[in-house]
Amino acid sequence: MGDLAALDLEETAFWRPLMRIMTALPRALEDQFLPETGLAITDYGVLVALSEAPDHLLRISALAATTGLSLSRISRVVDDLTRRGLVEKRRCAEDGRASNAVLTEAGFARLEAAYPGHLARVRASVFDHLSAEDIRTAGPVLARLAAALEATPPTDDCGGRR
Incomplete structure (x- = not known):
């Protein structure tokens, strides 16, 4: 740790709220979503990915990449x-x-039924607190962070590459 510089004040001011968001946002979205729809947020993300795929079909490995989930x-x-x-x-x-995973008619119907409530929670939890300028500015920054994370090979529990 000797060579690592501590976060400066601006980095800390960015990092700490980001950590709170990463913890609080999934909980805020899931707390009502699961009881209302019978779907976890992860389930919903998988159904969305399949609904947007050609023929509502994706290879399992492509579905993992699309959703950001591990293969297991x-x-x-x-x-x-x-x-x-x-x-x-x-x-x-x-x-x-x-x-391959294929979205069924029942899956598509469940997704359609869940969408309005999910959209309302996303708006109330995120977009109602941001200006149009905030969204324009933050969108590319978050996309860059997501791309960097997706490009980094995962490590095993011992710090080695998988």
Whole structure:
């Protein structure tokens, strides 16, 4: 740690609220969402990704990349959504070892039903507190941070690359 410089005041003023947002926002969105819709925010994100994909179908690995979830996590979520009839799993025709996730009609209907409440919570939790200029300025900054995180290979629990 000797070579690492401490965060300066501006960095600290950015970092600490970001940490609070990363903790509080998912909780704020999920607290009413799960009881109202029967969907976790992660489930909703998977259904959205599939709804936007051609033929409502994505290879499991592409779905993991799209949602930012690990392969093991996306597999568990897809298996759960499959048990609930919201997603169907199909063997990939091009590669028999791989699987595709396909949004079912029931999954699309659940997504459509959940959307208005989710949108209202997103507006109340985030956008109602920002100006148009805040959104224009912050959007590219957050996109850059997300891209940098997605480009960084994950590490295992021991700090090694996976």
